Amino acid sequence: SQTIHQWPATLVQPVGSPLSLECTVEGTSNPNLYWYRQAAGRGLQLLFYSVGIGQISSEVPQNLSASRPQDRQFILSSKKLLLSDSGFYLCAWSVRAIETYEQYFGPGTRLTVT
Amino acid sequence: GQQLNQSPQSMFIQEGEDVSMNCTSSSIFNTWLWYKQDPGEGPVLLIALYKAGELTSNGRLTAQFGITRKDSFLNISASIPSDVGIYFCAGQLRGGSQGNLIFGKGTKLSVKP
Numbered sequence: 001s002q003t004i005h006q007w008p009a010t011l012v013q014p015v016g017s018p019l020s021l022e023c024t025v026e027g028t029s030n031p032n033l034y035w036y037r038q039a040a041g042r043g044l045q046l047l048f049y050s051v052g053i054g055q056i057s058s059e060v061p062q063n064l065s066a067s068r069p070q071d072r073q074f075i076l077s078s079k080k081l082l083l084s085d086s087g088f089y090l091c092a093w094s095v096r097a098i099e100t101y102e103q104y105f106g107p108g109t110r111l112t113v114t
Numbered sequence: 115g116q117q118l119n120q121s122p123q124s125m126f127i128q129e130g131e132d133v134s135m136n137c138t139s140s141s142i143f144n145t146w147l148w149y150k151q152d153p154g155e156g157p158v159l160l161i162a163l164y165k166a167g168e169l170t171s172n173g174r175l176t177a178q179f180g181i182t183r184k185d186s187f188l189n190i191s192a193s194i195p196s197d198v199g200i201y202f203c204a205g206q207l208r209g210g211s212q213g214n215l216i217f218g219k220g221t222k223l224s225v226k227p
Contacts, residue, residue, distance in 0.1 A: 043220070101147065108155065
């Protein structure tokens with residue numbers, strides 16, 4: 001069966017510090033991968049998605065970037081965090097197939113920027 | 115951008131009651147998905163709908179893909195305390211980019227005080 005991992009689970013970082021959040025998927029190959037941000041327990045905002053190694057699409061201009069160095073690894077980064085980057089970050093995967101839209105989410109990372 | 119209107123925003127449930135919530139849009143969707151999120155965790159997929167008019171059950175949960183392809187409903191029968199949480203609808207817009215789901219803002223279920 002497929003599993004998705006995110007780490008760290010929680011993170012407290014000062015403004016201006018760098019960020020690296022990691023997501024890995026097990027039990028599947030060639031998945032589509034996604035990063036979402038969720039503020040205040042509501043409303044998932046798609047940040048990035050990837051259909052393959054090195055292929056990243058950005059949905060929202062922002063202070064963040066994403067990379068996919070391996071097939072089942074997706075990384076969310078920032079060079080300098082802002083207060084507004086605080087939130088709950090979710091990684092998700094889906095099967096890369098036509099007309100297959102189900103996305104499966106990881107446990108999330110709670111980021112607090114102080 | 116495209117939006118899904120999810121209602122109600124919140125509701126209180128008493129054990130044993132049936133619960134209904136819905137999502138509507140002015141746009142046509144190819145797929146409707148329903149998720150549940152517990153506090154501090156990632157959303158869990160409950161039901162996926164792919165055909166207009168489709169009615170699908172998962173235990174006490176039943177969801178329907180509206181005939182117009184612009185709405186979807188989720189019903190929970192005989193609610194129990196563990197049903198509390200936030201329920202999200204999500205849709206794949208017809209003609210939208212593969213995998214770019216649009217999410218509703220959620221319906222928060224709480225226990226009646």
